[in-house]
Amino acid sequence: AQYAGARSVPLLAGAPWLSAVPGAGGVPTLASLYGTQVGPQVAAARRAVQSATVAKILFTSGSTGAPKGVLNTHGMLCSAVQASGLLVSSPQLPVGLDWLPWHHTVGGNATLHGILREGGTLYIDDGRPTPSEVAKTIANIRDVRPTTLLSVPSALQMLADAMEVDDALREAFFSRLRRMTYAGASLPQEVWTRMQALAVRTLGRPIAFGSGYGTTETGPGISITHWASQGGGEIGLPMPGLTIKLVPFEDRYEVRVRGPNVTPGYLRRPDLTAAAFDEEQFYRVGDLVQFANPAQPEDGLRFAGRLSENFKLSNGSWVATGELRLALVEACQPLVTDLVIAAPDRHDIRLMIWVHPAERQRAGGSGDGELSPAAYAAIAARLAERLQVHNRSNSGNTHRVAAVRILHTPASIGAGETTDKGYVNQRGVLTGRAALVDGLYSAHPGPEVIRL
Structure with a gap:
């Protein structure tokens, strides 16, 4: 019922709908599908799925304008999760705990698909990085003890605050953790330093702590620090198979990307699709970067803001x-x-x-x-x-x-x-x-x- 208004949006009105709970005005429920007999139509539908077939449509967050429906194809999503897995996979099955929503590319693609690729276990965190909800996340960490964590800087800052005064929480958090990754915004160096100090205090060594950078249009991976990052806004090097073009803009570079994980365009908006790509079919990300070390480009890139925000x-x-x-x-x-x-x-x-x-x-x-x-x-x-x-x-x-x-x-x-x-x-x-x-x-x- 809470999404009834969305069904009247012109772009979505003709789409098939499913509801997780009954009572949504005639919309079939997920439970009603469980008893469906598998017939020849299922096999035919599977055979019809190609790399260019749309798997999902995710709407952008609207941070640079009105939300746009991004076409996420099967090939795009498989390329993105495979590229990430080649860089940060582990021989052990991952256990994740995540609050990020599945209608955004980080939670719905990077986290969910990454766990599926590795055959791991994902616990859905009912907490949030807010003063009133973070206690739920802390309780869940004590129970789940994740091996991997992908979150946003605000959540990591609150988690560091809690662990600095709660030794039992700190021990639980680091007991099985192999890697932390942040995305969505730049992490203050002070938070990175505090988190690594907590890791050393618990494990006797720093934890693998990197950053991921991407967009809804790239499913989401563009670059990642797959090495022992030093914080400071690093966003790493391009994902395997992806090409980054750096266009000079004053003392920075505008980011443009091309590769198998880049969207073919926007839902029913050929005008926006045409404007999103340059003459060489590189997607215009709209972000600015600098080299972490101009003398050594292999040290990767550093985020330098959004072009539209200057x-x-x-x-x-x-x-x-x-x-x-x-x-x-x-x-x-x-x-x-x-x-x-x-x-x-x-x-x-x-x-x-x-x-x-x-x-x-x-x-x-x-x-x-x-x-x-x-x-x-x-x-x-x-x-x-x-x-x-x-x-x-x-x-x-x-x-x-x-x-x-x-x-x-x-x-x-x-x-x-x-x-x-x-x-x-x-x-x-x-x-x-x-x-x-x-x-x-x-x-x-x-x-x-x-x-x-």
Whole structure:
């Protein structure tokens, strides 16, 4: 019933539907199919499946515009999971624990298909990386003790917080773990360092801790650090069979990719499909990268932001949002989980910041919701100190922060401010909280705006 509205969407109205539970207005249930007799039509249907046959349609998160229906073919998905398996597979059967949704490419393709390829076991985590839901994840870790973990930076940060004060949880988490991978957003170096310190404390050695980079259009793999990563925003080298074309863009490179795991296009949108590929049929990812070590390209790439998120100040200077965001999150650790950089066509840079739940509580506030004036002031003072240190080394107007405010409420998935993968949609937040942005730049700002 909760998805009844989706059935009226023109692109989906003619599609066949199944429901996990009865009572969905005449829609057949999964259970009703279990008694179906296997006849010649099943064998015929199997024989009809080719590499180009569409296996599923996943809609993009909308972080760069309206969601688009990405055609995921059988060949595309098999190529993606095989490439990943060649780099990070294990001789032992994996045991996974995952909260990421299956309607997004990381949970529904990378995690699910990876476990299926290896013949492992996947436990569905009913927790989430939020103050109110993370306790479920912690309880599940104690029970499952996964051998592999693929998650987003916000979840890993909360997990590190919990393990630093709970030795039993730390022992359970690392008891069978062989590899951790993060995706969806850049991981602050401080979180990577803390997690490795916990691994050394438990195992006597660091854990294999890498990063994956991809999109819904690539099923999702583009690149991965299949070696002992050192953190710092590394996204590794291309997956086997995939070609990355780097197009110069100022001091960075725009990413374009071509290979067997790239989508043939978008559902009923030939216009968007044509615009998504260049003259050599490379898919335009829309992200920017730099070399981790320009003198040694084999050391891989480093994420440097989304092309669509960069903006100009009123003086015409470009702000490299992705790179600056990562630098500022690092500068404000352990206080900050994420931030938004404002604003296009303004005269300087100002920030809206989400504070880590543990730091909110340490200041006398709640883990989420409205902060008391006293808690707000305490956190603001610590933020100001860190940002002033940043400014002393970054005096240019495309890097220097002029003011900041703390956001009381988390980024909203429903309002398009964040994706299920944990990536903050900068444009969506600036649009949805336009009044707060105006207050940041007011000639007479309110008491919650901290000038630097």
